[in-house]
Amino acid sequence: MASDEPTVTVGPSETITTDPEHVVNGLTTEQVAERVASGETNDVPDRASRSVKDIVRANVFTRINAILGVLFLIVLFTGSIIDGMFGLLIIANSGIGIIQEVRAKRTLDKLAIVGQAKPVVRRDGISAELSPREVVLDDIIELGPGDQLVVDGVVVDAAALELDESLLTGEADAIDKTAGSTVMSGSFVASGSGAYRATKVGRDAYAARLADEASKFTLVHSELNSGINKILKFITYLMIPAGLLIIYNQLFSSGEALGPALSGMVAALVPMVPEGLVLMTSIAFAVGVIRLGRRQCLVQELPAIEGLARVDVVCADKTGTLTENGMRLADIVVADGADLDVVRAALAALASDDPRPNASVLAIAEALPNDPGWGESTAVAPFSSAKKWSGQSYGRRGNWLLGAPDVLLDPASDFARQAEDIGSKGLRVLLLASGDRPVDDPDAPGTVTPQALVVLEQRIRPDAQETLEYFAGQKVEVKVISGDNAVSVGAVASSLGLPGGDAPVDARTLPQDPDALAETVGSATTFGRVRPDQKRAMVGALQSRGHTVAMTGDGVNDVLALKDADIGVAMGAGSPATRSVAQIVLLDNKFATLPYVVGEGRRVIGNIERVSNLFLTKTVYSVLLAFLIGVSGALSQVFDFEPLPYPFLPRHVTIAAWFTIGIPAFLLSLAPNNERARSGFVSRVMRLAIPSGVVTGVATFVCYVLVYGGPDQTEEQKIQAGTSALITLIMIALWVLAVVARPYQWWKIVLLGGSLLGYVVLFSVPFTREFFALDPSNAAYSAIAVTCGAIGVVLVEVIWWVSGRLHGEHRRLFAAPDDLLPGVH
Known part of the structure; x- marks a missing residue:
């Protein structure tokens, strides 16, 4: 017989047999050490998150950083380092993205370890929980209801063991497993108990690749992420023709020297790039993960934050x-003709002999801790959700069942009605009964004789x-x-x-x-x-x-x-x-944590929608302004009039974004937001950003046309004309920010006031005026600028109200008191 037993290679010169001693005691410490030394371990990644090196690479080598890097080098070529300030965006984009993603990674990795499934492994005759990575080849791993198999193996011990392999095969029916059956990692125990020997570990295990892919922390299948990708694609289509036009205008039509022409070209191209949109999205998600992590909430797939919203x-x-998991034995209601002492003994035996007790059995064991001395059971039927009962047979002491009264009893019986009356008070009721056949008989439970109702109290x-x-x-x-x-x-x-x-x-x-x-x-x-x-x-x-x-x-x-x-x-x-x-x-097992997850999802979705409005508006007006300037340059060749050079220096477009997009977008992306998530993210962003961007671009162009002094204008007049166009642009962009920030709360009003104050300082302090080449001293030009800006402001406001009316959206200027979920922010 011994020659037919499966063998296990332990080392180069040692072979052991999966004999009863190995099954009972598991591997010895020396055998485990030999397997570890030979690499026969379950060495798979705990979590398929990106390494720090991958995070750095992904945040530094981006398409946006590449575009900004090339434009930065062009500005350096002109010798104007001040105009290259936008190059700091490369450092900011990369640095902030890296810091937040690394923080999120560390939070997730810590939580993943806490929430990790830990198999019970027998070694040196002792059973103990181990990390899945510590399992080695030939380990004996115990199984109970709900346990997930972490490696492939062969069953060595089974008590009515049924495995659900639906995660691997898609089949929902549980499969019986007996000694000698092959089992695969990724399946889990539906009912029964047993043990199996690990035959394939690490990357050799069947589900290793599936688990590796399934646990990735990723942005895929996110409506928000796919919406942003659509927006970026739309922006790319706009940028190509507008970019080509402005390049032609600045280098060939404007008649400017090479340095100013290149500066104007860079100034036109830089704001077309939505450099902060992807960054703000990543930050919002990463901060959400960190916030939820502090509440002991492990987000295994990033879109779940968005999805739950x-x-x-x-x-x-x-x-x-x-209700809480823990229960307390509140009462035992004995049936007519039953003996209370026998009932208590039977309950104690069932509780003490259950290898994997659930909450109900644990409550019984706590109340009846004394073993009645009935000996080992002769048959076992573990609990399953399908039959709603479990049982054990004890030879001459009978066949005992513990399960749902409304399943085991005739609903019309008095005892069944009594059980229902007790249950109607919110108590959990189990029936202790005896059967006329062994519990493992195919026809079990057979004729059921009620013995007692076991009343358990659950705390809400x-x-x-x-x-x-x-x-x-x-x-x-x-x-x-x-x-x-x-x-x-x-x-x-x-x-x-x-x-x-x-x-x-x-x-x-x-x-x-x-x-x-x-x-x-x-x-x-x-x-x-x-x-x-x-x-x-x-x-x-x-x-x-x-x-x-x-x-x-x-x-x-x-x-x-x-x-x-x-x-x-x-x-x-x-x-x-x-x-x-x-x-x-x-x-933390708290259902009450769910509102905070919902709140985080709503914060992410709502705030990214706001931020997207700001960035897309900037891109639209930048592309339109470049397009209008470029077209005017092309038409000047046909109709013989002086072409318009681009009105701004790179430093102008940099400061234009500081207080209308940059700082406000960062704060808005992290702000509390409890607006219910809705589908149609892209369409909502487009119907505000495109008309607002068009108004801003056209108003800025009209202002510049009205104040432009022609090719013979002095350097002072050129700066004044550019400043006037910038005033118009900033006025309308600030109002777009004011619209996007609605409904107002005190901190949003402070944010808007601070943004306005920032520009007042830039335009009024002599040092900043000189540093940023600003000159608002021409009263006539400034009056034209303010007039164009005011018209643009009115149009943006009208667009916001009309759009809301057309699409059935409730517009509010100020937030209601219940707009925030307490504690979420």
């Missing part, structure tokens, strides 16, 4: 979400009601979907004030037809006795009606629904399988 339905489990989370009220106020529906008795679930939901909690739906009565299911799930809010496959179907039904669904859960029965939901939210104390498929993990 778009959610309009939250499906929440009762246990561990609305103190923050659950406040959280539900927040979602109600934000027009987000909450649906409680639980595997517990519907009456009990309804009692908890009602006590929290959830609409529809007093009319719970028993999922066993749900229709099979998808349309009918969608109708039922859409109208009701509280569901009990929901099977795992039904949870998944209910999520799909809601999605079929156009809802964006978030699913919260902590148990293995929630995995399929978490995987299919738009956003899966797992509790940190939940099973490793739920944490692996969720996009967000609440490591």
Whole structure:
């Protein structure tokens, strides 16, 4: 027989057999050391985040930095270092991006370690939790409900072990595993328990590549990110013809010397580049990750922050979400004819012999700690969500079951009604019963004789009601979907004030037809006795009606629904399988953290929309102004009039962006914002930025045409003309900022006042006037500039109000008191 047993190579000259001693005790310390020395370890990345080197490279070598770098070198060629101030943007873009992403990486990596699934490994006869990286070839790894397999292997011990391989194969049905069965990493235990020997570790394991890809922290599949990419593509199409025109005008038509011509060309091209848009987006997301990290919220996929802000339905489990995980044995109601001492002994035996007790069994074990001395069980049936009961047989002492009363009992019986009455008070009720056949019999449980009702008390989370009220106020529906008795679930939901909690739906009565299911799930809010496959179907039904669904859960029965939901939210104390498929993990196990995640998502989306408006407006007016100047230069060759040189120096466009975009955009991107996320990001940005940019560009061009003194103008007149055009541009750009910042709060008014004051200082202090080549002393020119600017301001204001009316958007000048979620900012 021994020759037929599988062998394991330990070292170059040692071979061991997977004999009973190896299964029971696991590897020895010496054998583990030999495997580590030979590289037979589970050495895979804990998290597929970018290295610091990759972060630096990605932030330095960008297309925008390359464009600005070339333009900076051109300015240096002209000898005007002052006009090369925009080159500081290269350092700022790279430095800020690197710092924020490294901070976010460190936060995520720390949280990922805390939330990591830790397998229980036998070594030297002792079972202990280890990091997945510490597992070596031939380790014996124990399995219990909800555990996720971290390496491939062969089962060496099984007690009604069933694995769910849906994450690998897509098949939802659990698969029986017996001793000798092959198991793959990435699958998880649906029910039962056992142990397996690691046969493939590290990158050889089946799911290593899948896990590596699945855990990447990335911006893909983000509506916000794809919208910004569309905007950048649109900007590129605009820049090419406008850039070519201004280059031709400055170098060939304007008649200026090479130095001033090149300076004008650079001044026209630099503001076309939306140098801060991508940076501000990255910063907003990174800061969101860091803020949520401080709340013990692990964001496994970056779009989840954005996605949860778009959610309009939250499906929440009762246990561990609305109620605390811990339970207390409140009462034992003995059935007629049953013996209380036997009941207590049976409960104690079931609790002490359960290798992986759930919260209910732990509460029983805590209340009845004494082993009755019944010996080892002769048959075991682990709990599963499908059958709703578990059991153990003890030979002559009988076959004992522990499960749901409404599943094991006739609903019309008095004891079943008594159980329902108790459950209607929000208590958890289990039935202790005896069966007439071993619990592992295919026809088990057979004839069931009730022995007692086990009443468990669940404490409602103190923050659950406040959280539900927040979602109600934000027009987000909450649906409680639980595997517990519907009456009990309804009692908890009602006590929290959830609409529809007093009319719970028993999922066993749900229709099979998808349309009918969608109708039922859409109208009701509280569901009990929901099977795992039904949870998944209910999520799909809601999605079929156009809802964006978030699913919260902590148990293995929630995995399929978490995987299919738009956003899966797992509790940190939940099973490793739920944490692996969720996009967000609440490591503090607090359902009340969700509003803060929603708040962060809304802050990111709303603020990036504001910032995008500012940057795109600047690009539109820069491209249009360059286009108009370029066209005038081309037409001057045909109609024989003096061409217009570009009105600004590079330093002018730099300061024009300081207080209208740069500093305000940075502050707005990090500001509190609780506006509900909506789709159509690109269209909303375009319908404000394009007309505002057109007004700014045309008004600036008209002002410059009116004050331009011709090719014979003095250097002083040239500076005055450029200053006048700059005044017009800054006036309208400041008003665009004022429009984008609405609705106003005190800090936004301070921001606008500070921006205006900044320009007053620049235009009035002699040193700054000389340094930036500004001269507003010509009263006639300044009057024209202010008049053009005022007309532009009025037009931008009209555009904002008319656009809101046309698209049904509620316009407000000042924020309402409830616009902020307390604590989010």
